[in-house]
Structures are given as structure tokens and as C-alpha cells.
Amino acid sequence: MREYNGSEAPRLQRIVCNCCGRSLRMENGRLKEDCVFVDHTFGYFSAKDGVRHRFDLCEDCYDRFLKTFVLPVEESEESELL
Numbered sequence: 001m002r003e004y005n006g007s008e009a010p011r012l013q014r015i016v017c018n019c020c021g022r023s024l025r026m027e028n029g030r031l032k033e034d035c036v037f038v039d040h041t042f043g044y045f046s047a048k049d050g051v052r053h054r055f056d057l058c059e060d061c062y063d064r065f066l067k068t069f070v071l072p073v074e075e076s077e078e079s080e081l082l
């Protein structure tokens, strides 16, 4: 969950993990740890047709989520990070 302040130029104020409710570390409006942001709009063949879901997961919750998978995620190393 992301909270912004200011209406004309909204600035990211806080990110809260939707799974555990922990506020992620931020300094001067910048995130100081990693998180997974999901933004998905379900399509026509879904029971949630046209419904948009957005949420954030801290890295610990993401790792617990991955352990529920039957198949592992595809993983590779990126040499250039943004």
C-alpha cells in the first residue's frame, strides 16, 4: 500500500507491506529496501473482469510467498540495476 502527500505533485510518503503491515524503510522520500509491487488488471476471461489489484510485499513476505509455489520462479542475475 502506498501513501502519497500533496495533491498537485504527489510525493511518495510511505509504503506498507500488504501482507505483514510493516512500514518499509524510507529516507527523504526514497525507499531504502526492496519490495515487490504488483499492479494487475484482470481481463475478460476472469471472474474479476476489469478489476485492478495493486499491492506491495516486503522481501520477507515475498520469500514466504515463493515457498508456496509448486514450481520455482525463473531467476537470473542482472548486471545493471536502475
Ligand SMILES: [Zn+2]
Residues within 6 Å of the ligand: 017, 018, 019, 020, 021, 022, 057, 058, 059, 060, 061, 062
Ligand atoms: Zn511483509
